[in-house]
Amino acid sequence: MSGYFKELISGTYSLAVGLGITIKYFTQPVVTMQYPMEHVKMTPRYRGHIELVRDEETGASKCIVCGMCQKSCPSGCITVAGKKPEGSKKKVLTTYRLDFTKCSLCGLCVESCKPGALDFSKDYNLASPRKEDYIFDLLKRLEEKS
Amino acid sequence: MSVFAESQTQETFVVNLGPQHPATHGVLRVKLTMDGEYIDRAEPILGYIHRMHEKNAEVGTWAQFMPNTGRMDYLHALAYNFGYSIAVERAAGIEVPERAEYIRVITCELNRISSHLLWFGAFVLDLGGFTPLLYAFDDREQLLDLLETVTGSRLTYCYYRFGGLYNDIDENFVDGSRAFIKRLRSRMPMYHNLVTKNIILMKRLIDIGPISAEMCRKYGATGPVLRGSGINFDVRKNEPYSVYPELDFDVPVYSECDCMARYMVRMDEIDQSMRIIEQALDKLPDGPIKPEKVPKLIKPPKGDYYAAVEAARGTFSIRLVSDGTNKPYRLKLRSPTFSNLSLYEEASKGMLLADALALMGSLDLVIPEIDR
Amino acid sequence: MSLAKVREALAALVAASQEELPPEEAIESVTEETPEAAAPEGEQAEEAAAPPPPLVDTNHAKKGFHLDVTVAPDQVVQAAEILDGEKYTIEAVTGVDWIKEEQMEVVYDYCDTADFSRVVIRARIPRATPELPTISRVFPGADWHERETHDFFGITFVGHPDLSPLLLPEDADYHPLLKDFTA
Numbered sequence: 001m002s003g004y005f006k007e008l009i010s011g012t013y014s015l016a017v018g019l020g021i022t023i024k025y026f027t028q029p030v031v032t033m034q035y036p037m038e039h040v041k042m043t044p045r046y047r048g049h050i051e052l053v054r055d056e057e058t059g060a061s062k063c064i065v066c067g068m069c070q071k072s073c074p075s076g077c078i079t080v081a082g083k084k085p086e087g088s089k090k091k092v093l094t095t096y097r098l099d100f101t102k103c104s105l106c107g108l109c110v111e112s113c114k115p116g117a118l119d120f121s122k123d124y125n126l127a128s129p130r131k132e133d134y135i136f137d138l139l140k141r142l143e144e145k146s
Numbered sequence: 147m148s149v150f151a152e153s154q155t156q157e158t159f160v161v162n163l164g165p166q167h168p169a170t171h172g173v174l175r176v177k178l179t180m181d182g183e184y185i186d187r188a189e190p191i192l193g194y195i196h197r198m199h200e201k202n203a204e205v206g207t208w209a210q211f212m213p214n215t216g217r218m219d220y221l222h223a224l225a226y227n228f229g230y231s232i233a234v235e236r237a238a239g240i241e242v243p244e245r246a247e248y249i250r251v252i253t254c255e256l257n258r259i260s261s262h263l264l265w266f267g268a269f270v271l272d273l274g275g276f277t278p279l280l281y282a283f284d285d286r287e288q289l290l291d292l293l294e295t296v297t298g299s300r301l302t303y304c305y306y307r308f309g310g311l312y313n314d315i316d317e318n319f320v321d322g323s324r325a326f327i328k329r330l331r332s333r334m335p336m337y338h339n340l341v342t343k344n345i346i347l348m349k350r351l352i353d354i355g356p357i358s359a360e361m362c363r364k365y366g367a368t369g370p371v372l373r374g375s376g377i378n379f380d381v382r383k384n385e386p387y388s389v390y391p392e393l394d395f396d397v398p399v400y401s402e403c404d405c406m407a408r409y410m411v412r413m414d415e416i417d418q419s420m421r422i423i424e425q426a427l428d429k430l431p432d433g434p435i436k437p438e439k440v441p442k443l444i445k446p447p448k449g450d451y452y453a454a455v456e457a458a459r460g461t462f463s464i465r466l467v468s469d470g471t472n473k474p475y476r477l478k479l480r481s482p483t484f485s486n487l488s489l490y491e492e493a494s495k496g497m498l499l500a501d502a503l504a505l506m507g508s509l510d511l512v513i514p515e516i517d518r
Numbered sequence: 519m520s521l522a523k524v525r526e527a528l529a530a531l532v533a534a535s536q537e538e539l540p541p542e543e544a545i546e547s548v549t550e551e552t553p554e555a556a557a558p559e560g561e562q563a564e565e566a567a568a569p570p571p572p573l574v575d576t577n578h579a580k581k582g583f584h585l586d587v588t589v590a591p592d593q594v595v596q597a598a599e600i601l602d603g604e605k606y607t608i609e610a611v612t613g614v615d616w617i618k619e620e621q622m623e624v625v626y627d628y629c630d631t632a633d634f635s636r637v638v639i640r641a642r643i644p645r646a647t648p649e650l651p652t653i654s655r656v657f658p659g660a661d662w663h664e665r666e667t668h669d670f671f672g673i674t675f676v677g678h679p680d681l682s683p684l685l686l687p688e689d690a691d692y693h694p695l696l697k698d699f700t701a
Contacts, residue, residue: 017339018341021340043291043295044295074210074211074213104213104217104302108210108212120298196686200670200695204695236580362607363607364608364657364659365658365659366608366609366610368631372631377632379631384631385636449581452581452627452638454582463627465625488658488659517685
């Protein structure tokens with residue numbers, strides 16, 4: 001019988017302690033961010049979808065159309081095409097399409113890119129009800145950014 | 147005939163728990179045959195998010211499977227990265243630089259803490275307490291921010307590479323980890339005061355859901371479930387990998403076999419993980435994070451290889467069969483919760499439904515890992 | 519210590535199977551050799567001509583397990599009983615499809631949690647009739663693993679209480695991990 005009352009008292013005490021903790025937290029400042037009003041700044045290594053890097057000298061993409069990114073992609077979401085302009089030895093990028101619906105943001109393409117023509121963007125507010133909106137033409141994006 | 151008279155018969159009825167039910171943490175369905183409030187038979191039905199990772203592995207190269215490993219146990223993804231890296235490194239004979247090993251241990255243990263914190267919140271939520279979840283998420287959020295600064299992602303990490311890491315950590319991360327550990331240390335007593343010592347939680351967990359050591363052995367249960375049944379088995383100690391032998395930590399073992407024991411094992415593991423991280427940060431050597439020569443195309447010699455790591459839920463192991471080409475011939479993923487859940491049918495027999503949910507919570511299920 | 523005991527018992531088991539079936543063994547090796555002699559790849563033929571011994575002490579640091587035992591398909595239950603007697607736990611049951619050799623391999627991973635060691639038991643069965651006895655009576659935990667193996671490979675575990683699909687859809691009649699499976 002004494003055990004019963006002991007438990008009753010210690011149990012009530014434990015509840016009071018817990019309540020004390022929650023009351024203490026009630027008076028403390030808010031830790032959450034008010035999302036649509038405030039925005040989180042992405043860390044430098046944040047992996048968004050990939051984008052092409054501009055070559056500062058020429059103003060065009062650094063891509064040499066080697067196709068390594070396309071080969072390394074586990075989900076096959078990259079399509080690269082290029083052609084040799086007449087009189088030039090180097091290929092020039094003509095299409096760079098990313099099917100973002102399949103991309104798993106693993107970063108294997110960025111690692112495989114020797115000339116450093118790929119980088120992660122910091123976009124994270126991507127939302128659309130249409131699938132086609134996620135098939136990115138990265139070359140067009142690069143041109144639009146300039 | 148009145149309703150009461152009908153209930154006097156020995157009839158059982160079937161209740162579907164899930165696949166969309168908050169207590170099943172994902173899409174697990176449990177077909178319960180109930181005798182009143184008591185469970186006659188609980189049959190887990192799996193496969194709602196089966197993605198056939200093992201076949202996926204066979205179509206891509208060795209490196210291309212790495213992102214998939216982060217998508218099985220989404221709460222302790224780095225342990226899966228770790229297990230796969232170790233398996234392939236063992237098969238292909240790749241040496242890992244010491245700095246990379248230390249960083250792997252640090253990040254893996256940080257991830258383990260975040261996994262246990264989420265489990266803690268969700269488990270108490272299953273039992274009817276909402277507040278601890280928010281506190282646990284507050285801490286976990288800091289941890290995810292920290293891991294994001296090095297890995298670039300918040301949940302489905304793909305950070306380890308064969309022979310090393312994706313990129314190096316910096317001073318900010320080291321300082322941030324130390325600050326986080328200091329903060330979590332100061333908050334652990336609060337968690338214990340708020341939850342562990344709470345009379346309602348004690349009543350819901352003590353002597354509920356017994357899983358004996360023998361049952362664990364027969365079903366192959368591992369991790370906190372096994373250690374909550376009094377068996378001292380932790381892959382980090384018993385089959386040491388990476389730099390764990392150089393770090394001093396204890397394996398928490400409780401022999402009560404009930405839900406409380408499993409709860410306590412996980413809470414103590416958070417403390418031990420903090421100890422490991424602190425030591426690893428102190429010992430962190432300088433040097434490269436990738437070996438000087440990483441073969442571009444990995445072609446492990448013919449044969450099969452086995453590697454096991456201690457994930458937050460138990461022993462995660464990988465069996466590789468290589469035929470000497472650049473693609474895995476067969477890759478078996480042994481997920482801990484698959485075995486842990488298989489004992490649920492036997493363990494929950496004759497339990498009250500509410501208690502069986504406590505038992506399910508104490509198994510710490512992550513469904514994508516069971517279904518793979 | 520239990521590893522040594524298990525090794526002894528399993529060695530006896532393997533030896534018993536080889537004594538029992540000398541004619542069949544001889545026939546098998548003959549049938550295996552004839553197509554290999556015709557095969558152009560000399561290196562592969564050589565490797566296959568000398569099958570690995572049924573009981574191998576493996577280097578744990580290199581392979582990840584301590585003992586690798588190949589038993590006859592009807593001996594898997596006996597092997598499970600030996601390991602059960604030494605308090606081993608079942609880690610996984612899985613299959614490998616060796617399509618070139620017209621065989622399927624069933625692999626059982628056992629682990630001793632008290633005195634750490636890992637033992638692998640394998641059995642090879644013909645690919646056309648993949649059948650072998652269930653060990654779910656010895657280790658109830660093998661139940662789900664065997665069901666999963668049945669899902670993925672179509673291997674029938676004789677005596678298994680319920681081989682309905684576990685991870686695949688309930689009406690699935692395909693076995694995705696077979697090498698000749700196409701979606």
